[in-house]
Amino acid sequence: VAYDPDARGETIEEVVQSTKYLQVFHQAARKLQAEATFGVLMPAKKGDDDAAGAISEGMLAQFGTPANGQVLANGRRFITKLERDADGKFFNPPHEINTVDLVKYVREHNKALVTELGPHNFRAIGDRQMPVAIAVTDPDRAEKSDALVAELRQYAKDGQPASVRYRFIYAKMDGKRWAKFLGQFSIEQGNLPELFVLDISNKKYWQNSTVVGVENFLKAVVDGKIQERDQEGQGNPYLKKIERLFIDHMPMSVFVVLAFFMVPMIYLLFGAADDEEDYMYEEEKKTTGTAGGDSKGGEGDGQKEEETKKEK
DSSP states (O other): OOETOOOOOOSSHHHHTTTHHOOOOHHHHTTTTTTTTOOOOOOTTTTTTTTTTTHHHHHHHHTOOOOOOOOTTTOOOEEOOTTTSOOOEEEOSSOOHHHHHHHHHHHHHSSSSSSOOSSHHHHHHHHOOOOEEEEEEOOHHHHHHHHHHHHHHHHHOSSOOHHHHOOEHHHHHTTTHHHHHHHTTTTTTTGSSEEEEETTTTTTTOOOTTTSHHHHHHHHHHHHSOOOEEEEEOOOHHHHHHHHHHHHHHHHHHHHHHHHHHHHHHIIIHHHHHHHHHHHHHHHHHHHHHHHHHHHHHHHHHHHHHHHHHHH
């Protein structure tokens, strides 16, 4: 929303062309008309009590205080982003207003405190190169889902520390409607509502249903206590579940797997040696028996030759 007390005109078209400030606003609005909604506060008309074009104190109070800490003087021009139940985001350029700076401001702030995430804005949110804290809701558990979204909204507004809060974009998704999609991020229907973090551009995510509370969860993500995972994509759901169980129960799961492989290895190392000894013993017995048999066989053949000579 833009306002300039020096503007004049009977129609919006006349007003936005009456000052350079609103001309720049109009140019940015035309450029971004498919991405955002724009409005202009009409100046006072001649003959009104506030003929100087000053905005009333009551109307002024609805727009809050600029980000630079200066209270808006009666009649001062401004551009701000408005959202229900959220503080205004004032445009405060470091120098004279221009279209480039204004377009950048609009794109940076053109998001709700908690965005409804879906196919219509998924790519645009990902293009901002920031991880998204997503409250996955369940229509069948409306009370708990509303409580999680309210907690996320409050944290997005003034959660502490700010150094953690500013690292994320905040959003919500219908866990029933997008169940198949959310299955890529270890989200199970039985755990809804649930919070997780998704880095859309890098296909990474952070999920752990045992960490309760928005502040605790996001701090655990930043501190590395919740491990980063690669987006799973489509695959065997049973294998994915086993993988999730392994990650969720680390480091204990590591010891279980090591034990599973160590037992066969120990058997192969020590059991195989015993088998080798048994094998050599059996071979030795066979060799000895064969040698004895050959000796007796030789004596029998000699006796038969002597008997044959006598008969002749």
